[in-house]
Amino acid sequence: MECSDFEKDIFLFSEISDEQKVALKLHLENCANCSTLFNEVVKMDRLVKEMAIQEIVPANAAKLTSRIM
Known part of the structure; x- marks a missing residue:
C-alpha cells in the first residue's frame, strides 16, 4: 500500500x-509524514469533540443574538 x-x-x-x-500502525512506525498526519487528525478530532460538549450559557446566547441582529 x-x-x-x-x-x-x-x-x-x-x-x-x-x-x-x-x-x-506498522506504516506509521516507518513513515514520518503519515505519522504527523495521524497525530494532527487525532488532535483535531479531540478539539471537535471538546467543542461539541461545550454548552452555550443563556447570557452568552442573548449577547450573541443581539450582535447578530
Whole structure:
C-alpha cells in the first residue's frame, strides 16, 4: 500500500477493521509524514469533540443574538 491509501485509513480510523488498524500502525512506525498526519487528525478530532460538549450559557446566547441582529 502507498501513503495515499493509508491517508484514507487515518481519516476513517474509527471505522476501519482491526486488521487495517494493525497495518496502519506498522506504516506509521516507518513513515514520518503519515505519522504527523495521524497525530494532527487525532488532535483535531479531540478539539471537535471538546467543542461539541461545550454548552452555550443563556447570557452568552442573548449577547450573541443581539450582535447578530
